[in-house]
């Protein structure tokens with residue numbers, strides 16, 4: 001895949017905040033301050049689109065024609081959002097990529113947030129030197145997941161929503177938001193994570209788990225409590241992985257409705 005730019009804007013839409021920055025997609029470094037605005041109450045499409053355009057307008061040093069990547073916490077197929085676990089149900093079946101493009105006035109690359117994070121971590125983060133099967137999970141408002149095999153992403157894995165241990169939707173039990181909601185100690189939370197990662201291990205036999213999300217900066221408090229056969233390491237980029245990943249995908253010319261994110265977004269380029 002041809003690289004069309006070495007700089008790109010990455011925007012990460014989350015349950016609580018919408019973050020964006022200018023990124024050097026060769027080094028994975030942020031070239032600008034990170035702009036963050038709160039996610040509008042209710043998470044409705046028009047409100048989120050408006051906030052995204054505000055974040056973009058506040059990012060300094062952006063040159064004309066810089067590619068824009070946006071990642072979102074839902075299944076994204078052909079530019080359409082197919083689910084809405086922690087945002088308004090109005091997103092389900094919405095031509096979301098087109099909606100953003102209309103508001104921003106240009107093409108964007110639009111992908112799932114955990115796929116973007118997984119791409120960043122395996123392209124130039126914690127998993128960059130590792131081949132084989134890597135499962136990247138993000139522990140935040142929900143649980144995001146990315147499956148990467150030999151540096152190619154299998155898109156739209158929704159492994160946060162496994163039915164497990166008598167629960168319909170395990171992200172509601174084991175996400176970082178669940179830890180906070182239930183006021184769990186690291187040890188209590190680790191028990192829930194143990195069930196989750198053991199099950200993933202049984203299902204996928206991965207070569208590596210990369211554990212991301214903001215809480216992964218406290219990895220020392222909970223990763224050593226897990227008893228897994230699979231090497232398990234913290235993400236390198238934590239909260240910035242989504243920004244870096246979707247910026248990088250945008251710079252590589254992937255992920256438009258025309259080129260189909262799922263197929264082109266995933267090839268390692270360095």
Ligand code: BGC
Nearest residue numbers: 073074075085114142143144
């Ligand atoms: C969503 C995923 C998303 C993850 C992390 C889940 O609830 O279903 O699409 O990647 O949260 O934001």
